[in-house]
Amino acid sequence: MKILITRDIKKTDKKENDPNVNEHVHKKIRISAYEDNKLELSYTTQGSSDYVGNIYVGHVENIVKNLDAAFVRFKSDSPNAKDNTGYLDLKDIVSDCILTSRTEEPKTLRNGDIVLVQVKKPAVKTKQVVLTTKLSISGRYAAITLGQKGTGCSKKLSEEKRKDIIAILKHDFSIRERISDRYGLIARTECEVLLDKKNNKDADKSNPFDVVRKEVDILCDKLDELMQIGTTRSVATCLYETASDSDFSDKLLRCLSFYNSCLNIEDSSKYLATQSGQDVSKPLDIEVITDDADLFSMYNASSFHADHPEIPARLLLPKDGTIGVLYGLSSALDKAAQKRVWLDSGAYLVIESTEAMHVIDVNTGKAIDKKGNLFLAINIEAAIESARQIRLRNFSGMIMIDFINMNDKKDYKKLERVIRKELDKDPVKADFADFTKLGIAELTRTKKET
Incomplete structure (x- = not known):
């Protein structure tokens, strides 16, 4: 797949x-x-609708010394120029994020500089977006921030657990060496599960915090990569999107x-x-x-x-x-939105939606193969395709499928097994209720956003 x-x-x-x-x-x-x-x-x-957490290649448009701030153009998708510019506090500058070549060390920000910035706060009323060069990205267990030092832990955990987690991470030589003086590390609340595993005497002897070490490597490598590829991208390019x-x-x-x-x-x-x-x-x-x-x-x-x-x-x-x-x-998505869906056998489905329910009608169409049990074969093919169409169209609530009538009750049992197994594939909960007296299959499916 x-x-x-x-x-x-x-x-x-x-x-x-x-x-x-x-x-x-x-x-x-x-x-x-x-x-x-x-x-x-x-x-x-x-x-992200408010851009918070996204990292961009920015251009310093203006430095206002009395505000001790710079205004940086970080995007270009709004017709209003002000919306494409953010506020960057000059006290919040990490020199590694200034991409413009310069011999001085550490670098100071100047008009016209190319700089990597991350959206720190969204725009509020007349205030513009707040930017920072202290780039931060998160994983499941850790968050890494460029330009900060030390190791911390989520304040959502108890003080005792926070101290235990911080102590474990501080004593891990590999993590300490990887973040060095370049990055700061914050352990997220998911680390609580790892701590419980480590404290469980019946658990295996492997260190559950090994996953944090691996994740820290991935996150640090990612930030290193962003700073490297940022030099090759044009202004207003989004390098990282949350x-x-x-x-x-x-x-x-x-x-x-x-x-x-x-x-x-x-x-x-x-x-x-x-x-x-x-x-x-x-x-x-x-x-x-x-x-x-x-x-x-x-x-x-x-x-x-x-x-x-x-x-x-x-x-x-x-x-x-x-x-x-x-x-x-694109063409596959267009076909999924059509009212009529053709099957390989030559039969077809007609799919309609009303306020009360969704209805799928099975028609023999051009299916004329007389070998074997034709109606059962068409209905099984239609059941598989119907389940696929239900997934693609994200139908929810009551769904009725009008299959071709069959005389043998055993055939309906076979068809029911197929329907149930096809619905079991659906990541969203979907159930077969029963066949009505007219042979129409009744299904229900939970509503879930796509």
Whole structure:
């Protein structure tokens, strides 16, 4: 299975060849699951609406000495120039973030300098966005900040636990050497679980805080990478985007859940495969793919990747092509929105939505193969496709599927088993209720945002 991470590009009012136009910021991120070249799931997650936590390549527009502050243009997606500029306190400067070449050490900020900045506070009424060069990124267990020193812990924990966690991290030579005098470390509340494991006498002897050490390495490497690639990017480029990691990782987790459910070859899949002579013993595989370097970095810094490092991830290079071209994502999404959906057998579904329920009608169409139990085969194929369409369209509430009438009650039992197993693949809770006296399948599905 392929998990594709991409985003919708929205052009600004500026000219397309303007190097300062930042086309890749604050657009919806789409996470899609492809299995056997077929779109199975597709979700969107929105970038941070208030920009807080995002890291940009900024340009110093003006330094106001009596305010002891600089005004930095960090984005270019708003027609109002003021909205593209933020307030940077000169006392909040880390010289490593000044990208303009200079011989003096430490560097001081000047008009026209290129500088890496992170949004610290959102704009409030007439006040502009507050920026900082003390760049900070977080993982599941730790947060690393450039330009700060020391080790701390989340204040949400008790004083006793905070002291224990800090003591463990301070005495870890690898962590101490990695952050050195360059970075500050804050242990997050998730470390409480690790502390409980460490204090459990019945637990294995391995150190649960090893995951923190690995995460600190990843976060420090990420900040080092941002400062390096920042010198090669144009002004107003977003280098790091905090698109609600919990939301981003949750959508990836739903794709993984679907994949795990597919590892057990279903009876319905076997039924159709044996009809067409396909090999059903071939194991499935999984890979994360994106054609956007920023999204690739976001994925590597996500809690999902930290929890599932065994899943390979690949960044498509320009020579490889784009996700849109290689997988036809746009056309697949367009087809998923159509009223009529054709099946491989020549039968088709008609999908309608009302305020009360969603209705799927199964029609034989051009399916004229008289071998075997034709109506059961069409209904099984329709059940599999209906479950897929329900996932893609994110139907919720009551769903009715009007299958082709069958005379044998055993066939309905077989169809019911297929429906239940296909619904079990859904990352969102979906249930089969029963067949009505007219042979219409009744389903329910929980509402969940896509």
